Amino acid sequence: MSILRFPTRRSCIGADDDSPLTVTPFGFAVARDCVAWQSVGEIRAYKVDRRTTDEAFVEFWMGNKGIAISEGRAGFDELEAAMVAAFPDTACWRANVQFPVRARNETVLFRRS
Structure with missing residues (x-):
């Protein structure tokens, strides 16, 4: 499995997006993006x-x-477990990212060296 295509530099997959999120031991796919x-x-995370x-x-x-996926999105729990x-x-x-409240609190969780 590899990246097929991303129309923009960053795609955001929000909680209201209804495209299927599929998780495997090898990665994940959202709509046509693998x-x-x-x-x-x-x-x-932020x-x-x-x-x-x-x-x-x-x-x-x-x-x-990049692709950003909301914690409110259907399938996020499975994605989190696989991640x-x-x-x-x-x-x-x-x-x-929880505290302080109302702050973005962006943090790098993993960086390949």
Whole structure:
């Protein structure tokens, strides 16, 4: 599995997106975009202030192309479990972005050396 194509530098897959999210031991796919774990160069996490709540995102970067997936998106729990299995250092990502409230708190969870 490899990256097929990304129309822009960053694609955001929000909670309201209904394209299927498929997770495998080798990576994941959203609609026609496939990401292999071996192609991931960096994983970041951050949150966005939505006034009454915060929405957290995990962003996967492959070279100069990235895809951000919301924690509220259907299938995110499976994606998170697979991400932690492939990249154990990402397990505490929520603690890194929760506080302070209303701040983006962007953090790099993984960077391939």
